[in-house]
Amino acid sequence: MxxxxxxxxxxxxxxxxxxxxxxxxxxxxxxxxxxxxxxxxxxxxxxxxxxxxxxxxxxxxxxxxxxxxxxxxxxxxxxxxxxxxxxxxxxxxxxxxxxxxxxxxYQLLGGRSRDRIMTYTHANGEDIEATLAAVEKARKQGYQAIRVQCGIPGIDKIYGVPKGGKAYEPADADLPSEESWSTHKYLNFIPRVFEEIRREFGPDLHLLHDVHHRLTPIEAARLGKELEPYHLFWLEDAVPAENQDVFKLIRQHTTTPLAVGEIFNSIHDCRELIQNQLIDYIRTSVVHAGGITQMRRIADFASLWGVRTGSHGATDLSPVCMGAALHFDYWVPNFGVQEHMPHSELMESVFTRAYQFEDGFFTPGETPGHGVDIDEVEAAKYPYKRASLPVNRLEDGTLWHW
Known part of the structure; x- marks a missing residue:
């Protein structure tokens, strides 16, 4: 060959x-x-x-x-x-x-470890009422796990929440746009969101939340502790993870499960987090962590410490990555959950897919390979267009983590 x-x-x-x-x-x-x-x-x-x-x-x-x-x-x-x-x-x-x-x-990797793959979707709303409606919509689609993001009073734009009911696509401008952030307003509001969701939907839904690296360790500890009554499936990216030791402080103060890793690109980025059992889910993705070859190493290492996978799966990953990730998920013994942010019809018109979704769960299909192909004729109709992610500033103008 x-x-x-x-x-x-x-x-x-x-x-x-x-x-x-x-x-x-x-x-x-x-x-x-x-x-x-x-x-x-x-x-x-x-x-x-x-x-x-x-x-x-x-x-x-x-x-x-x-x-x-x-x-x-x-x-x-x-x-x-x-x-x-x-x-x-x-x-x-x-x-x-x-x-x-x-x-x-998945057969080449060693065969499947499960019959279907639980996925979580995003439920986003500009306020609590809209967020509750988004959770209800996802629940009716069969999702048992739902990531919740809600607009914050006093903050014009918030990560994960689009305006006008559109699908959320953060790369929104040719050059980076600027957003503002208030940790104080965020911390005071988010526990209310999950209180309302549990009151409305009860204890059975798996609820997730993404902080997007915006808190200090002690702020993350406070949030995790205040969210404990609502039994989150995980709290994601609570702090920037360059210094893996900071998770020790968070872990000391809360039993809310912690997830991190979508921007990691090496096993060394998560080695200390895993072996010191400072996280519960590792979110490295096939496309950013060196492919299936290194993802297997990360997952095998994580299994020694009781850490499960929760691979990134937003639409900044193509259907090709989704197909490969689902075959990996089918095989990996210490699977946790797979993120699913649906691609648009236009995006999917360029790719053919063997994977199938039903009632909140995926199966990767039985087509040889990972089951996804690209239509090069269709792809050529849509030339590259530069699109940048936003940057974030505190209300006093200090550049912050987006």
Whole structure:
């Protein structure tokens, strides 16, 4: 299975997606997602200028060797650009290998560990009333796990909450827009939101909440403690995680389960968090953590410490990544939950998919490979359009974490 061609397909059907396509001498091909939201062209350049030319002539069956070549070979390892590029290559190779074996990818990984994959969706509202309506809509769609974000009185824009009932897409401008933030207003309001949701819907729904890295450790500890009566499934990204030790303080003060990791790109970003049992869910994604090859290592390591997976799955990941993630979820023994932010009809018009959704659960399908393909003719109709994520400032103008 000698590699004869490797290329990048960049398309923007409402959002920019980067797809790696690797073809072998016998005509088989595999595809992988290499999308890095707001920095897509940096990954494209890394792939086209350095990685893909070096793959020509290599044996596509040697996934581990190629992973090590792309990771160790350049000397400058890790980082979001390099690891996203590596993920695109890795997933394409796993797709190829499973197609060559004529089996769905999860079978190649070792077979399924469950019958269906629980997913959580987003319920967002500009105020508590709208948020309750969004939770009810998700519940009627069959979701048993729902991430809740609500507008905060006195803050014009809040992460996760779109205006006018539109689907939330944070990359909203050519160059970064600016939003404002008040930790005081947020901390005083959010417990009321979950109090109302539990009052309305009872104890059975799995409720999640994303802080988006905006609190200090002691503020996160306070929030976790105040949310304990509402039994959250997890509190996500409570603080910036560059300093893994800060989670010790949060852990000392609350029993609310903690999740982190969607911006991690290496097992080393979460090693201390896992082995010190400072988190309950690791949220690394296939596309940003070096592909399936490293995701398996992270999950196996996490299983030793009772930490479960909860992979990122917003629409800044293409259907290619979703397909690969679902095969991984089907296999991984210490699975927790899979995020699901539905792609638009326009986005899905560029990709064909074998995975299926029913009543809050996914199955990845039985198509050989990961079951997702790209229509290059359709993709060519939607050229790249630069889109940037916002930045955030405190009310006094200090730049803060978005």
């Amino acid at each position: 000698k590699i004869t061609d490797a290329k990048v397909i960049l398309t923007c059907p409402g959002r920019n997606f980067v797809t790696v396509k690797i073809t072998t001498e016998d005509g088989l091909y595999g595809i992988g997602d290499a999308t890095l939201n707001g920095r897509e062209k940096s990954v494209v350049s890394y792939l086209e200028d350095y990685v893909l030319p070096a793959l020509i002539g290599r044996d596509a069956q040697r996934i581990e060797d190629i992973w090590q070549f792309v990771y160790r070979g350049p000397y400058w390892r890790r980082g979001p650009v390099g690891m996203t590029a590596l993920a695109g290559v890795d997933v394409a190779l796993w797709d190829l290998k499973a197609k060559a074996a004529n089996m769905p990818l």
